[in-house]
Amino acid sequence: MKQKKSTVLLLTALTLFVSSCAINTVNRKAGILTIQQQGSFLVGGTTISEPGKFDLTNALKPQGQTLHGDHAYVFYQIPPKARNYPLVFLHGAAESKKTWESTPDGREGFQTIFLRRGYGVYLLDQPRRGEAGKSTVATTITPTPDEQFWFTQFRLGNYPDYFAGSQFPRDSASLTQFFRQMTPNTGAFDVSIVSNACSSLFNRIGAGILITHSQGGGAGWFTAIKNDNVKAVIAYEPFSSFVFPTGELPKPIQSTSLFGELKGVEVPVEDFTKLTKIPIILYYGDNIANQPTSVWNKDHWRAGLEMARLWAATINKHGGNAKVVHLPELGIKGNTHFAFSDLNNLEIADLMAKFLRENGLD
Structure with missing residues (x-):
């Protein structure tokens, strides 16, 4: 009995030693992560006040009370x-x-990745989302099974099949994590409210680089218009709210997208011109159609990429510095709507770092 117990203890010690070696190997490979300062705060938003006088004995009544909402959360x-x-x-x-x-x-x-490369990083939860969920408008959140739609919309593949060569990890645990990270709105999406909050952040921290994803792209353009502290915009697969100067709005782009045709947004020339003062780059992944198709997810993003190119050309026509990068044209294949978290995200990070370096922003 004693010998059996000794054997168990020895095996446990060996297991711990092997685990420790594995952890140390990972740490040596990645390097120790050093952070001088971290924290969080909320920024932007509005305050609603209910008329009347606050009554301590009826404290559940709204009269005389306030509600702070529509702010962004920043870590x-x-x-x-x-x-x-x-x-x-x-x-x-x-x-x-x-x-x-x-x-x-x-x-x-x-x-x-970029913290390790020496950059301060600020992560936002936009107003009415995530940890900034306190909204000034009412909404109803209805639990609706829709994850297979998002799998397809975000070009992991055409559910249940992944696209050939997809850079998304194909194990079930990763897909579960991906589905779980999706977060509902606690109020209607409002590009003006989101860009106001983002602009308030740049007022607080000063000059910086704005990196957006998808729907955040439109809020990014408006943030750069509102705030000169935005020194560059890097956008991953923006789709909606492309802004054009008055009189230069292109025709809507037709597609078989489930959301119909894609339209641009007209803004005053003086606002649009502000976007010509900073470097801008847009990245798009793989499995986007190069001509109209009935495969709706590929056609949806075909329209987005086409609008992006029209938009960048308009920026450059007005003396700006905008570039659209379609990753397959660089020989980088298989990227989904989330290139920055795909299996090759270090390669994608290197591209972004190159853009920052070439524009003197590193």
Whole structure:
């Protein structure tokens, strides 16, 4: 009995030793992560006041009370000797700041990748989403099974099949993590409210780089228009709210998208011109149609990519510096709507770092 117990203890010790070696190997490979400062705060938003006088004996009545809402939540990390410009990350539809954190299969996301590279990072939950869920408008959240739609819309594949060569990890645990990270709106999406909150963040932190994803792209353009502290915009697969100067709005782009035709947004020339003063780059992944098709997800993003190119050409025509990068044209294949968390996200991060370096923003 004693010998059996000794054997168990020895095996346990060996297991712990092997686990420790594995952890140390990972740490040596990634390097120790050093953070000088981190924290969180809320920014932007509005306050609603109910007329009347607050009655302490009837404290559940709204008279004389206030409601703060429609603000953004910000989590930040600053490394020692941080680079000049911090990176501000804004998520897209049905997502939260989790977009930029650990990937569905547990690898480091852009939050940590760029923190390791010396950048301060700020992650936003936009108003009426995630940890900024306190809204000034009512809504109803109805639990609706729709995850297979999102699998298809975000071009992991055409459910249940992944696209050939997809850079999304194909194990069931990663897909479960991906589905779980999706987050409902607690009020209607309002690009003006989101961009106001983002602008308030730049008022607080000063000059920085704005990185957006998908639906966040439109809020990104309006944030850059509102705030000169935005020194560049990096957008991953923006789709809606492309802004054009008065008189230069292109015709809507027709597609078989479940959301119908794609329209641009007209803004005053003086607002549009502000976008010509900063470098802008847009990245799009793989499995986007190059001509109209009945495969609706591929055609949806064909319209988005086509509008992006029209938009960038208009920026450049007015003396700006905008570029659209279609990753397959660089030989980078298989990326989904989430290139920054796909299996090759280090390669995608290198592209972004190159853009920052070439524009003197590193």
